[in-house]
Amino acid sequence: MTLPPGNLGLPLIGDTLNFLQDAQFAKKRHQQYGPIFKTSIFGQPTVFVSGSEANLFVLSNENQYFVVSWPPSTKALLGPLSLSLQTGSDHQNRRKLLYQAFQPRALAGYIGGMEDITGRYLQRWTQMSEFAWYPELRNYTFDVACKLLVGIDNSSESELGNYFKIWSDGLFSVPLDLPWTQFGKAKKCRKLLLAELENIIRARQQGTPSKNDALGLLICARDDDGNSLSLEELKDQVLLLLFTGHSSLSSAIASFCLLLAQNPDVMAKIRAEQQQFSTTEPLTLEHLKQMTYLEQVLREVLRLVPPLAGGFRQVIKPCELGGYEIPKGWIVLYEINQTHQDTSVYPEPDRFDPDRFSLERSTNAKPFSYVPFGGGLRECLGKEFARLEMKLFAARMVRECEWDLLPDQDLNLILVPTPHPRDGLRVKFRRKMTSS
Template identity: 30%
Template sequence: MNIKLSGISEQKLKKAPFFSGGARELVRAPHRFFLQLTRDYGDVVQYRATPESAFLLNHPDFVKHILVSNGRNYNKDTHLNKYMLQAVTGQGLLTSENPLWRKQRRLIQPFFHRRYLANFADLMVAATDETLARLDRYASQNEPFDMANEMMTLTLNIVSRALFGYDTDAQAEQIGEAVNTLIEIAKPKRKRFQETLKVLDAIVFDIIQRRRQRPHAEQHDLLDMLIQARYEDSGEGMSDQQIRDEVMSLLIAGHETTANTLGWLWYLLAQQPAVVSQIEAELEAVLNGRTVTVADFPQLLYCDKVIKEAMRLYPSAWSISRRALVDDEIGGYEIPKGAIVAVSPYTLHRHPTFWPEPEKFDPERFTPEQEAARHRYAYIPFGAGARKCIGDQFALMESIIILPTTLQRFRLQLVPDHPIDEHALVTLRARQGILMTATVR
């Protein structure tokens, strides 16, 4: 694959097929719109459904080029990142650019190492038990509940406690409502958005200031680490504003995406009794009724496959966009300076070349042999390259705790006739939630 960073005039490059229109489809179901574009036009298509045209690229080679091998030529100066996300997260890891991004990533990365994250396992189990206590009450009354909402509450409790310890328990409901409101509105100019953001800011800044006034001797949670971290070059710590931006990034990205993954996971498993039986057999063999621990993770191989397959079909971050800094060539196609390029994990994870029967739920796609044989960038639920999600191991750890802990206690069924519609906003949600009932084992 040729790369032309200094211009593309030296050879005649192909023009991507162009699709004009589709504004209604893009608003109604953008993930399905992208999928249809690739089916109709192939792995490279230029489309205009908004004021700015963009290139949709749908091949693992192109993913590698944009996010890895030539990632320096593509920044996050797009509508989603700059207008919607940055309004909440400021200059946090989610939206900042170099050199600030690289500086912050180096500072924060050690806090997300697997060995350190093991310290949060008990916290995750305790939060899951609280959620299951609610499900137990629903089960005793045969009352339906929104599993998508339960997962939102659960993952927000987990990430809040990982960030702030138990300092925020009294404000957990207020924080949860604020975060969900910001994501659902996703329009920073609206008055309600601004008012909600002020409420959340006040809570976060207050916690930061109180923590600075009574610093711990040891690092107990992620906020302590952010406060105590020091830049190598200057020995200085982060400002309150920068800590706030990183906290907001972790709050938004750290609960919304995992909650969606888990919601879709329960939706899929409710339709797959054979898969559930196989999970139960693994849990009986490995856990025999006891609580899952970090030491059990390597033995929960089928649970791991099930989680990965759910993320294939329903990647929460369903779209990734970048802007080209200079002219480029991808697969023989001309990508001009300033162009928006889009990669959709939702679409990529359904590429028939890499995923036979792509709409079928099949955890056996993730055997070691299948994973080794598949293109490395055919599966990107957490993105790829330098800007791959910093919290990927945290999210996987949550899932591998929540899945077995829940199935040890309950059988879950979908409420008949309740519509389940995919709703692609910033993340991929269920539009009307996921109504379920629970039966105690």
């Protein structure tokens, strides 16, 4: 048994800078070495793997060969009590508690709040007419997350929104803790965020218990032994919920807006489907479920531009993968974006083709060949919240608005922390002249 092919790069930093700066980092090395290769990033030997079989092995052997791992900057900024860093039975118990905020009954209760905030932003964007959309979408998803998860309004315009942006931009950075580095600034903002969250949580704990948002549900939640979450844990878990309910969604929604502007034929098909639904009635989960073509489009958006490029796992027991030995203590990075480019599953993988998710064509898909939300025991807890917000936003946009890309802008994607167009997705935006 031999180690995977590849190069560990420079001492200490390895290939970290190339990994953070080159959008084609993994693709180039797969072309050179094949489906599995080794390198060193964030100070640790790391094996990159892609494809449904590798995903199946990594994601179905949680706690046997692998446990979750994150780069040092991410660990420090998420906090020790965050669900994303917990393992084994601790993770399972906490996940069960946090799931209460994302079960179907809770999701149905979020729709009205999502509709209100979406309507307010559509009005704002109509008045702005020409603008960079991605920063606006970050504000939009942050306002939705703060309202529905923590119960606070217009957060993007507050200090909380400012701290949050600096904090999330440092999650995948070189962990050099100095005041002027990206990581140093993010660490300072984590302290400021936690202080704000502590004030919010304490005020809620002293008031009448309310289950109208995720924080209310978590304050009231009890585990199997009847214990509630401590203040310190509530802060870390709420910070994680805000991150997962915001950064990935901003990226996914921006990709939807970009791809629709570039594919008017897909836009026309979505609009035709929307004519089956009344525009005067409020949207419900049942309406959204019936929008099958829109569902295909959103699935294809997440295939072509997955908000997370992959997931890190630490090897706790030596194992064999792809014919190579993976030593204990090494890191494995299972790649979502490269898996979604597998030509044996997705012919012409660079083409935007929502019909590949039609009922006829998607029935033979391999397990773990489509993993925008990860998979296994650690599949994204907020997956249905994200799908709901994406679909509701998409339906409202297509029904009520039109947008065109402005010329002379760089639409190439910056991939860290989540994919977004380099020039911020500059558009000309207007309400539709006639409602359909």
